[in-house]
Amino acid sequence: MAGSGLFSVITRPVVIALVIGGIGGMVFIGFLNEFHHFASRNEFCTSCHSMTFAETVYQQSAHYNSASGVRASCGDCHVSPGLLASTWDHVVGATDFFKQLFGENYDDPVINALHLPESAFMAREWFRKRDSASCRYCHVQEAIQGERTHTAAIHREETEGKTCIDCHTNLVHRPVPDERTFKRDAWNRMIEEEFGLEPGTADRLLAKPRPE
Numbered sequence: 001m002a003g004s005g006l007f008s009v010i011t012r013p014v015v016i017a018l019v020i021g022g023i024g025g026m027v028f029i030g031f032l033n034e035f036h037h038f039a040s041r042n043e044f045c046t047s048c049h050s051m052t053f054a055e056t057v058y059q060q061s062a063h064y065n066s067a068s069g070v071r072a073s074c075g076d077c078h079v080s081p082g083l084l085a086s087t088w089d090h091v092v093g094a095t096d097f098f099k100q101l102f103g104e105n106y107d108d109p110v111i112n113a114l115h116l117p118e119s120a121f122m123a124r125e126w127f128r129k130r131d132s133a134s135c136r137y138c139h140v141q142e143a144i145q146g147e148r149t150h151t152a153a154i155h156r157e158e159t160e161g162k163t164c165i166d167c168h169t170n171l172v173h174r175p176v177p178d179e180r181t182f183k184r185d186a187w188n189r190m191i192e193e194e195f196g197l198e199p200g201t202a203d204r205l206l207a208k209p210r211p212e
């Protein structure tokens, strides 16, 4: 017997296993971190979303061109802060690849514009469920002064039970109405007019997912 109690358990193989396990764990965390940085960059997201409205409006927004030069990237808003949460978001985000491959042709501006409202509602729900965590990573609610006289008081007194996304939507993308007042017909007619399509084309495109 080499020792007694705890020390008899810590044999050389155990020490070696712990060291290797520890290094492996650190390498893995480092990998996740690098992966997160790679997969949160604008270039990564816009490799698919560039053709769409997501990017053009964004580049005219205050989140892209701020007075201070602080710029919110796609990932700053759409990926949760924190290593575990962000990894989870990327795993869920991988379903984007399947939508890109097997879903509708979202690179077609008409298809994209027709489906935009549902995507916006989904994205808003994502923020709501997380109490707008990514917004709060940059903005401190109690510290918001704004440019008008009531803004600070609104954020102190009117925000009970509400989260940023309940009051602030359409920040950096093409405006989409609130889900509760959204009218599909009106949206379809607007898109038809915008792209010079025959009336009824939108409904046909929505009914037939993938034109051959």
Ligand code: HEC
Pocket (backbone or CB within 6 Å): 039, 040, 041, 044, 045, 046, 047, 048, 049, 074, 075, 078, 079, 093, 096, 097, 099, 100, 101, 103, 106, 119, 120, 122, 123, 126
């Ligand atoms: C492989 C292509 C691809 C990549 C890369 C990609 N997306 Fe997507 N994404 C899609 C497709 C396709 C959809 C479904 C159609 C749509 O809503 O535009 C989608 C949907 C979305 C939605 C709509 C709501 C939802 O939850 O589904 C958001 C938000 C989004 N992507 C953000 C991002 C962000 C942020 C990144 C970078 C971290 C990213 N995407 C990277 C293809 C991609």
Ligand code: HEC
Pocket (backbone or CB within 6 Å): 061, 062, 063, 066, 067, 068, 070, 071, 072, 073, 076, 077, 127, 132, 134, 135, 136, 137, 138, 139, 164, 165, 168, 171
């Ligand atoms: C990377 C940091 C960052 C993130 C994340 C972020 N913001 Fe901002 N936000 C800014 C900066 C910088 C400005 C520019 C004005 C300024 O400097 O105060 C701004 C401006 C704003 C404005 C005023 C201008 C406008 O476009 O109306 C609102 C409202 C706002 N943010 C809300 C939000 C909400 C809601 C979210 C989450 C969906 C969010 N922000 C996420 C940094 C950020």
Ligand code: HEC
Pocket (backbone or CB within 6 Å): 132, 135, 136, 139, 140, 141, 144, 145, 146, 147, 148, 149, 150, 151, 154, 155, 158, 159, 162, 163, 164, 165, 166, 167, 168
């Ligand atoms: C109860 C609704 C409500 C909630 C919740 C709310 N805001 Fe606001 N916010 C407003 C209103 C309304 C204004 C504009 C005030 C005005 O016009 O006087 C505003 C103004 C702002 C401004 C300043 C814009 C400017 O140009 O003056 C920023 C930045 C902002 N909000 C960010 C946020 C963020 C980030 C959150 C979440 C932490 C949030 N707000 C939560 C209602 C809200």
Ligand code: HEC
Pocket (backbone or CB within 6 Å): 042, 045, 046, 049, 053, 054, 055, 058, 063, 072, 073, 074, 075, 076, 077, 078, 116, 119, 120, 121, 123, 124, 127, 165, 168, 169, 170, 171, 172, 173, 174, 176
């Ligand atoms: C300031 C935070 C912020 C930034 C930066 C941002 N988004 Fe969004 N995004 C939102 C919000 C909030 C929504 C929900 C819809 C709305 O109200 O605009 C949204 C919705 C979306 C949608 C659903 C369709 C739509 O247009 O509503 C896609 C796709 C998307 N974002 C992709 C991107 C990509 C790609 C980038 C980078 C080029 C980006 N977002 C940058 C906050 C942001």
